[in-house]
Amino acid sequence: MPKNCNFIEKLREVGLRPTKQRVEMCEVLYNREKTFHFTINDLVKLLSEKMNQKISLATVYNTVHAFEKKGYLKEISIDSHKSYFDTNTSAHHHFFDEDTHELIDCDESDIDKINIRKKITGKKINSVEVLVRVASDNQTQK
Amino acid sequence: MPKNCNFIEKLREVGLRPTKQRVEMCEVLYNREKTFHFTINDLVKLLSEKMNQKISLATVYNTVHAFEKKGYLKEISIDSHKSYFDTNTSAHHHFFDEDTHELIDCDESDIDKINIRKKITGKKINSVEVLVRVASDNQTQK
DNA sequence: TCAACAGTTTAGAATTATTATAATGTAGTT
DNA sequence: AACTACATTATAATAATTCTAAACTGTTGA
Ligand SMILES: [Mn+2]
Ligand SMILES: [Mn+2]
Ligand SMILES: [Zn+2]
Ligand SMILES: [Zn+2]
Numbered sequence: 001m002p003k004n005c006n007f008i009e010k011l012r013e014v015g016l017r018p019t020k021q022r023v024e025m026c027e028v029l030y031n032r033e034k035t036f037h038f039t040i041n042d043l044v045k046l047l048s049e050k051m052n053q054k055i056s057l058a059t060v061y062n063t064v065h066a067f068e069k070k071g072y073l074k075e076i077s078i079d080s081h082k083s084y085f086d087t088n089t090s091a092h093h094h095f096f097d098e099d100t101h102e103l104i105d106c107d108e109s110d111i112d113k114i115n116i117r118k119k120i121t122g123k124k125i126n127s128v129e130v131l132v133r134v135a136s137d138n139q140t141q142k
Numbered sequence: 143m144p145k146n147c148n149f150i151e152k153l154r155e156v157g158l159r160p161t162k163q164r165v166e167m168c169e170v171l172y173n174r175e176k177t178f179h180f181t182i183n184d185l186v187k188l189l190s191e192k193m194n195q196k197i198s199l200a201t202v203y204n205t206v207h208a209f210e211k212k213g214y215l216k217e218i219s220i221d222s223h224k225s226y227f228d229t230n231t232s233a234h235h236h237f238f239d240e241d242t243h244e245l246i247d248c249d250e251s252d253i254d255k256i257n258i259r260k261k262i263t264g265k266k267i268n269s270v271e272v273l274v275r276v277a278s279d280n281q282t283q284k
Numbered sequence: 285t286c287a288a289c290a291g292t293t294t295a296g297a298a299t300t301a302t303t304a305t306a307a308t309g310t311a312g313t314t
Numbered sequence: 315a316a317c318t319a320c321a322t323t324a325t326a327a328t329a330a331t332t333c334t335a336a337a338c339t340g341t342t343g344a
Pocket of ligand 1: 075
């Protein structure tokens with residue numbers, strides 16, 4: 001994660017116009033140390049803080065979906081009531097903290113390879129993902 | 143799954159009034175061979191077919207959530223755009239057919255026990271669930 | 285048996301998240 | 315600078331879910 005990636009070039013490469021809104025979104029999404037997990041609301045908040053002018057909600061939705069289509073973002077299902085997105089687009093497992101509603105990525109070494117015995121005829125496996133729900137262990141809490 | 147379980151008694155046991163709507167819902171949900179996975183829409187459709195009078199949408203939502211709170215139903219997250227519910231309330235894994243949007247339960251023997259190496263300090267694991275997304279293997283199809 | 289009460293259902297309004305629309309603005313090209 | 319295709323915007327529309335308050339019903343105990 002270099003400090004100042006050339007997002008303009010990156011956007012051009014996949015055929016998206018490097019408009020200021022898209023470059024701004026790239027900065028917010030990818031100019032960080034770790035994977036970023038967010039809801040549209042999180043993102044809107046961060047963008048409004050960062051930018052001088054306001055950004056339209058429709059643009060945030062459109063751009064997130066454009067990024068998703070181009071493989072820059074992945075949608076994650078942990079809560080049927082909210083859409084979460086992930087800047088880590090590879091197949092990977094998650095911990096979900098039920099206290100803070102935060103997602104945490106697992107890497108290869110965190111969970112042993114999943115062995116699936118069941119076959120469904122005529123169907124191929126597209127992905128295998130594990131969700132580990134965690135919560136505070138503290139008795140006094142909650 | 144007996145043919146005509148005494149749902150009235152079952153409802154009383156957990157402190158729910160055995161109103162005709164709830165008994166009717168029990169029949170639709172639990173009077174079947176296999177686990178039932180459904181969306182609110184699926185359920186409304188089935189109930190309207192089965193019942194002579196119409197049932198209010200609010201009642202379906204209220205009753206599903208009452209059942210959920212009592213541990214009769216479990217909400218499943220596979221698609222952030224829709225709520226799925228499951229009559230199998232135990233911890234279990236799923237296959238999700240991306241062609242038909244159907245959920246299929248796994249049993250113990252289908253997936254080897256998941257070994258989690260990562261520990262998060264101060265947090266305990268509440269559940270570990272695997273989602274296997276499958277789709278048609280047929281080249282000609284889609 | 286039946287009135288009284290608490291809990292339940294209901295239709296419709298309200299809220300929330302998301303998508304569609306159509307006018308205006310802008311990046312890239314000449 | 316001007317042209318054009320694509321993007322952004324405000325706003326309207328849609329869809330899922332929840333709220334509200336009035337009408338209704340299962341239960342209880344007189
Ligand atoms: Mn989506
Ligand atoms: Mn829910
Ligand atoms: Zn992730
Ligand atoms: Zn299930």
